[in-house]
Every structure is written in C-alpha cells, then in structure tokens.
Amino acid sequence: MNYCEICGTQHNYTIKNESHVFNFRGQKIGVERRVAFCNNCNSLIDVEELENETMAKVVQIYSEQYGMTSLEIKNVRKQFNLGIRPFAKLLNIGSASVSRYESGSLPQATHLEIYKRLKDHPHAILELLNTNKNLLTPRELQMVEKSLQAWSIPKQSFQTDEQIIESIYMHGEGTELTGYNDFSLDKFINMILYFTSNGVLKTKLMKLMWYSDFLFFKRQTISITGTTYVKYPYGPVPKDHDVALAHLQLMNAIEIDELTNDDGWIMMKVRASEPFDSTVFSEEELNTLAEVADFFREYGSIKISDYAHNEKGWSDTEEKQTISYIYAEELHEFVK
Structure with a gap:
C-alpha cells in the first residue's frame, strides 16, 4: 500500500509499464519505466522505490551514450x-x-x-x-x-589549458562560421567573466554569448570573439562548450557549482573567479555586452532558450551543426 494524494489515504496500487522521455543534462533519454496507479481512483501514486529505479535507468543510459561507466x-x-x-x-x-x-x-x-x-x-x-x-x-x-x-x-x-581552448576555435578562422574574425581567447574568457560576475546558469550563459557575438556581427559584419557556435536542443552554444568550461575551471578563471531544482534536475551555475578586464574590448563591443545583459536580465534559462528557438539561425540549422553568422541578419531586434 502507498499514500494516494487524490484519495487522501493509503491504498493498494497496480504497477504498469510505460515509455517515457526525460530531459536529462540537455539530452533526451527514453526509458521503459514502472509506475504505480491507485486501485481506488486510478491516479498516479508516487512510489519512491520505482522513482529511484527509473532514475537509475536514466543515469545508466546517459552514462553509456554520453558519459563513462x-x-x-x-x-x-x-x-x-x-x-x-x-x-x-x-x-x-x-x-x-x-x-x-x-x-x-x-x-x-x-x-x-x-x-x-x-x-x-x-x-x-x-x-x-x-x-x-x-x-x-x-x-x-x-x-x-x-x-x-x-x-x-x-x-x-x-598543451596548456589556454592552448586547448584555442585549438577548439582556431579552425575556420575568418569565415562566416567565426563571424569573419580570428578567435580571441582574451575576449572569449572576459565575455564569460562579464556575464558570470554574479553567477549565471550555464544554459543562459551560452545564449548570452551567442546573442552578443551575433548582434555585433549584425551591426558590424564581424563577431566579437570569433567563436564558433552550434545548435543544441536548448539553443545555440559555443562549440565544445563543456570542454572549454572545464579548462577555464582548471585555470581558476571560473567556478561551476551543481544546483538541484524543485523537480530534482541538476543545473550548472557558472561564477567568475577572476575580475573582468574591459580593456580587451572596444567601446562598441562593451555596449553590445551591456545591451544583451540588460535585455535578458529577467530571463531565466528556459525563457531565453525559448526566445532563441524563434531565431532563424537556430531553427534552420541541423542538430549539432555549426550556425552560420549569416543568420545574424535575421536576428530579432532588441526592443523591450
């Protein structure tokens, strides 16, 4: 027997098998799970053992496909x-x-x-x-x-951590995939430091970087950092972003903390460990960073991801493929 919230009392339950897709760490994980239904009202009952069993399956599948055993x-x-x-x-x-x-x-x-x-x-x-x-x-x-x-x-x-990050973004320099600019490690790092001075969730940080580079390209026909961005389910992200962030953490430039929301999902919060150096940017570049930060100030990770999903650059690009800066011409205007 288990407690049924609908009935407000303990009832026997029946276990049934069903397919379900979970969003876990940015990946869609499909599993066959066992769920319990109240024998009195047929509503779903929370059974801790079954929930733990399901989560173990999700973690196992994620580890096999995207992680390590x-x-x-x-x-x-x-x-x-x-x-x-x-x-x-x-x-x-x-x-x-x-x-x-x-x-x-x-x-x-x-x-x-x-x-x-x-x-x-x-x-x-x-x-x-x-x-x-x-x-x-x-x-x-x-x-x-x-x-x-x-x-x-x-x-x-x-290779130093700096060289490894540079090796990720040095390919295809001066093309439409880099915003017709050579990759600048200093600007890449300090753009991250700018947006993470008070801590920001990783998903939102990725979108703030993309909008900064693409908005500047729309107006100046050149990107700020020369970073290559790719399409992920939750919106545009810098190429191999997890590798870059891991090495920035090893450099002690940033700290990354795990947070768990009310639904039990793990979120990553990035916080700057070094002071932001504004001297590596031009006045126009700094104004763009400030404009992007101000426009999305009240946006959470889900809202900014949904906003980015309406951009032509994201919708017209295939999954895990590079987003051309040419799409910056179609970028939505920043009007509140």
Missing part, C-alpha cells in the same frame, strides 16, 4: 596506480565525489570532461600535477611523482 571511471585512476585521496587532489575534486563516481554515481559535467580527457590523453595527468601539486602533502607528492614517472614525456608535447 563506473568501471571506465575507476580504470582512469587505476592506470596511474594512485589511491583515491591523492588522485582526487590532482583533479581538485573531493575524494568523496571520486568514490561516488567509481561506485556508479554520475559525475557532474565538468568532472566528467576531466575524466574523458584523462581516458583519451592520460599524459594530461602531468598537467594536473603541475597545477594542483600544492594540494598534496609532501609525502603524497613524493608518492605521486614516483607513480607518474612512467607517464613523463617531453614538456613541449603538452
């Missing part, structure tokens, strides 16, 4: 022959989080990107050692350096 996550650490505590310090992640991830919990997006990078490019562990070795005790540092000797390669083979 717990075994893959565990093997990332084991390949370096490191214990959980020193490994967590190298990643600048809590050791409790590392343990949860290895036991099957889904990593937050920025942590997942670090694991993926170490899986594909294990030598990158030495970059993390160089960045976070101050977090290790002298004994841990000695042990870690000994364990990682086998991964030592010539220093010039490494």
